[in-house]
Amino acid sequence: MAFTFAAFCYIVALILTAVLIFFAIFHIIAFDELKTDYKNPIDQCSSLNPVSETYYIYYMLSLIFFVFQLVLPEYFIHMLFTFLFLCSFQFGSLLFNLPLAVYHVHRYMTRPVMSSPGLYDPTSIMNADQLNRAQKEGWIKLAFYLLSFFYYLYSMIYVLVSSS
Amino acid sequence: MQRGGGMPPYGNLQASNLPPTLPVSGYQPSTAGYNPNPNPNDLSTNFKNLAFNERTTTTINLLNEKNLIHRDGLETVKPNLQHDFKKVHCNPEVFRCTLNAMPQTSSLLNKARLPLGILIHPFKDLSQLPVIQSSVIVRCRSCRTYINPYVHFVDSRRWKCNLCYRVNDLPEEFSFDPVTKTYGDPQRRPEIRSATIEFIAPSEYMLRPPQPAVYLYLLDVSFNAISTGYLNLFCQTLLDELDKIPGDSRTQIGFLCYDRSLYFFNLSEGLSQPQMLIVPDLDDVFLPLPDELLVNLHESKELISDLLNNLPSLFEGNMETGSALGAALQAAYKLMHPTGGRITVMQTVLPTVGQGALQLRESSSQTSAKNIPHLGPATDFYKKLALDCSAQQIAVDLFMLNGQYADIASLSCISKYSAGCIYYYPSFHTIKNIPVTEKYEADLRRYLTRKIGFESVMRIRCTRGLSIHTFHGNFFVRSTDLLSLPNINPDAGFGMQMSIEDTLAEASTVCFQAALLYTSSKGERRIRVHTLCLPVTNHISEVYSSADQQAIISLLAKMAVDRSLTSSMGDARDALMNAAIDCIGSYSTQLNSSQKMGAVVLPHSLRIVPLFILGLLKSTGFKGNTNTKTDDRVFALQQFKVLPISYLLQSIYPSLYPVHNITEQSEVVKSGTSVRMPPLIQLSSANIDRHGVYVMDTGESVYMIVGGSVSDTFCQNVLDKPNFMSIPDTMSDLPEMENPLSIDLRNFINYLLDCRPNGSTFLVMRDDSKARHLFYQHMVEDRTESSMSYYEFLQYLQQQIK
Numbered sequence: 001m002a003f004t005f006a007a008f009c010y011i012v013a014l015i016l017t018a019v020l021i022f023f024a025i026f027h028i029i030a031f032d033e034l035k036t037d038y039k040n041p042i043d044q045c046s047s048l049n050p051v052s053e054t055y056y057i058y059y060m061l062s063l064i065f066f067v068f069q070l071v072l073p074e075y076f077i078h079m080l081f082t083f084l085f086l087c088s089f090q091f092g093s094l095l096f097n098l099p100l101a102v103y104h105v106h107r108y109m110t111r112p113v114m115s116s117p118g119l120y121d122p123t124s125i126m127n128a129d130q131l132n133r134a135q136k137e138g139w140i141k142l143a144f145y146l147l148s149f150f151y152y153l154y155s156m157i158y159v160l161v162s163s164s
Numbered sequence: 165m166q167r168g169g170g171m172p173p174y175g176n177l178q179a180s181n182l183p184p185t186l187p188v189s190g191y192q193p194s195t196a197g198y199n200p201n202p203n204p205n206d207l208s209t210n211f212k213n214l215a216f217n218e219r220t221t222t223t224i225n226l227l228n229e230k231n232l233i234h235r236d237g238l239e240t241v242k243p244n245l246q247h248d249f250k251k252v253h254c255n256p257e258v259f260r261c262t263l264n265a266m267p268q269t270s271s272l273l274n275k276a277r278l279p280l281g282i283l284i285h286p287f288k289d290l291s292q293l294p295v296i297q298s299s300v301i302v303r304c305r306s307c308r309t310y311i312n313p314y315v316h317f318v319d320s321r322r323w324k325c326n327l328c329y330r331v332n333d334l335p336e337e338f339s340f341d342p343v344t345k346t347y348g349d350p351q352r353r354p355e356i357r358s359a360t361i362e363f364i365a366p367s368e369y370m371l372r373p374p375q376p377a378v379y380l381y382l383l384d385v386s387f388n389a390i391s392t393g394y395l396n397l398f399c400q401t402l403l404d405e406l407d408k409i410p411g412d413s414r415t416q417i418g419f420l421c422y423d424r425s426l427y428f429f430n431l432s433e434g435l436s437q438p439q440m441l442i443v444p445d446l447d448d449v450f451l452p453l454p455d456e457l458l459v460n461l462h463e464s465k466e467l468i469s470d471l472l473n474n475l476p477s478l479f480e481g482n483m484e485t486g487s488a489l490g491a492a493l494q495a496a497y498k499l500m501h502p503t504g505g506r507i508t509v510m511q512t513v514l515p516t517v518g519q520g521a522l523q524l525r526e527s528s529s530q531t532s533a534k535n536i537p538h539l540g541p542a543t544d545f546y547k548k549l550a551l552d553c554s555a556q557q558i559a560v561d562l563f564m565l566n567g568q569y570a571d572i573a574s575l576s577c578i579s580k581y582s583a584g585c586i587y588y589y590p591s592f593h594t595i596k597n598i599p600v601t602e603k604y605e606a607d608l609r610r611y612l613t614r615k616i617g618f619e620s621v622m623r624i625r626c627t628r629g630l631s632i633h634t635f636h637g638n639f640f641v642r643s644t645d646l647l648s649l650p651n652i653n654p655d656a657g658f659g660m661q662m663s664i665e666d667t668l669a670e671a672s673t674v675c676f677q678a679a680l681l682y683t684s685s686k687g688e689r690r691i692r693v694h695t696l697c698l699p700v701t702n703h704i705s706e707v708y709s710s711a712d713q714q715a716i717i718s719l720l721a722k723m724a725v726d727r728s729l730t731s732s733m734g735d736a737r738d739a740l741m742n743a744a745i746d747c748i749g750s751y752s753t754q755l756n757s758s759q760k761m762g763a764v765v766l767p768h769s770l771r772i773v774p775l776f777i778l779g780l781l782k783s784t785g786f787k788g789n790t791n792t793k794t795d796d797r798v799f800a801l802q803q804f805k806v807l808p809i810s811y812l813l814q815s816i817y818p819s820l821y822p823v824h825n826i827t828e829q830s831e832v833v834k835s836g837t838s839v840r841m842p843p844l845i846q847l848s849s850a851n852i853d854r855h856g857v858y859v860m861d862t863g864e865s866v867y868m869i870v871g872g873s874v875s876d877t878f879c880q881n882v883l884d885k886p887n888f889m890s891i892p893d894t895m896s897d898l899p900e901m902e903n904p905l906s907i908d909l910r911n912f913i914n915y916l917l918d919c920r921p922n923g924s925t926f927l928v929m930r931d932d933s934k935a936r937h938l939f940y941q942h943m944v945e946d947r948t949e950s951s952m953s954y955y956e957f958l959q960y961l962q963q964q965i966k
Contacts, residue, residue: 035644114544123547123581126641128633128663 004163006088010156013081017149023074024145028138035131071119075104093155222709224771225763226958232771235843241712243698252313254359259284259694262719264710265701266674270664276707277746281661281719285808286622286680286694287652294354297364300337306330309625311355312695314675326675327627365689374683375618376414378458378505380496385479386423386487389512393594394565398510399472401608408613410685417468418458418499424486424517426495431467432456438471446491446518451498458499487513490520493549504557504619506651512565520545526569526794536733538794541574550581554640557619559584559651565592573798583639583649585656588799599896599925606923617652617682627674629666636722636805652682655921657808659722668700704754708767717776718812721804728801737786744777749965764958778957779816779944789950811863818862818942820845824878826908839915840908848945860939861916865925867939872931881905894935895928
């Protein structure tokens, strides 16, 4: 059993995908919270009050902001191991990841006009279309990363075993 | 015949004068302001029976039907509620839904292919508004709905919420009548008797003391601004209206001028004359004085008058061309953030200096009509600043007085997200462009003196099963049902698309409640509550017959604006056409084939939809040609988002009146004076006669066009000219002549100009003048080089459906 570069790539991808799964879960939670906040009775009682609402809006914005922060690392991490697959000639895995990589690039190219890095615009994120899209995206990504996690695990073992 | 109070022509209906050719169908006529029958109940019963019997016969073949708009305007549809609820209706000018019978399920809604949404004009000036100051405001304990006319009283001590169906206790005070000092029936409370009500809020509705009225004026004093001459006009108008500015003894006011530098004015009490402080540093904006820049209006009145008198001469001959709007707004934010309030910006050029500087994006090169560029902002500087302002209860209102491109698409963000309003005066010049100057002055007077609400929020609640999908208007959405409105003004309208999430089978009615919490200019915390109640139906025929075509058009316009920004103008135009196709297509599937053979069919309640969609496609906002100025287009699109329904419809499809025989019309008493109302005619050149004189009212402008073969008598009596040939190309005023024709005509035009809150330009033109396109571009039903006539449009729709 030899430790090849391909095996190394799979180990890195495996660890990073675990991180991405956490990102995806966080993404889902954040948007769910945005969507359902009106069901929070405590907020509703104080809701007609602009000052406490101001506090609340900061909470909400910080939530979105946190997701902003996660978007670029997520894209970067995904690009990183996609690139590693390219270097180690793992074309199967590369093809598997390419559509998502292309989607990420496209998504970032068509983001709203913004001076800071980020994807979500606080003024339009509350539109049901956008909120649903972001939520759906979160679930699909979670499923994709889970699937790829096991795929990398299998591939890693396969590479390790077959190269011996 | 009498018109409804103060409403433009699309706003009202007289029960007795429906078009004779069209069958009367499933709507309740509004009898507001007009009561032809001593017993209105009889009338509504008659109408109900009529509606019931004729529901099946209301289909109209648009290809054959020429007269779609009645001589007195479009009817307003009201929801057909059962028994008790019938007494109370929310004013449709304030609150209405696109469908006056709510489909029970989303599949039924999809089958009807009509947009579902509500349109609201929450702070409209109302002549009658019950205001309640009570120690207890009765609200549902679970969903916090305010008690309203549509709740169900389980017994004398409990009520059932009509939004979440929780049974709540009724406080004892609620049944107590302070006049008779007895406990009695809760039904007689004003909360139960009126669908629109205002509460004076107790201290639980505020965390900080209500803010004073604070106004800050940001004045562009660059070379271009001075040469338009606006500054003099602005200062004089403000000086005139200084005593009428809404506020109390705490009202504060401040001024900030800017070109490449910022000019602050110290107006604090005790100074002998205003002190000007110049800040040339734009990178790190600071305030030269901490407190004295915003001063109490009453204490420093003399200094303020002094400043307003001297401002124009102070900057006369200023040769600086740069404009540092971004830095000025940042300084204004710093100045206002402890209190909140209103910032008014007068901008005449593209901001080119410091933060928020913009590029000249518009190029003269022709692009395809499918994809019109630069409709969106170039930078998010103004949006971010607007969000900061919104959090500190500051709204920014924008007056654009630019002759050249000034990138309204980017600048408007500052008002869009801080709930401000935007005015636009293309080619403003006090000497060269008198009609626009007059409009500016009228608008400014109204703007300075109209009601204003500060630090407000609006929450929209709706019956379980419905949810708000998308919001339209100027605001920041704070949570799924809450809008943050740092200022609310009486001319702002909002729209919300709704979606049906759950089946509504268990309910017979659905309700929407909009609650607007605001601080009045007198420092009182108030809540204005509007409640709208609609019946639920599971018959598609009822969905069609009770559809509100005016609301549908308004909502479609707002949706198309969103589409043009997120996708492209071509997509938005296609979406509008698809809306018409869907509407006709899905309705014709409900009919048998003999009825729809070779016809474009729609129910009577939707008959104007294709016509108004054609109007939208030909409007400045959605026009297909590429030589429309970007600023004009962006502003027109922005207006679609915020205009209240009647003004929106008027801008899409202006009213046209033949006025040459005005003396033959019957008189209508309108706010004390009698006016002869000519009939409305449709916007087709076929209706224009060379011998006639016509008045067109687009909401923004009123045009009078004099036909080429007009009689010399008319010219002499009205225009004070011997014949047609001696009429100048354009006139901006009618001479005051003492003869019946002239008096009636001037009365009528004054009536038109008075029945709207904003100012209008007024222009008289000859049929052969160079300005005639101003009039003829609004002839929606005509064919032009690049657009279809109404008949062609219908034929096009017919082809698409097959």
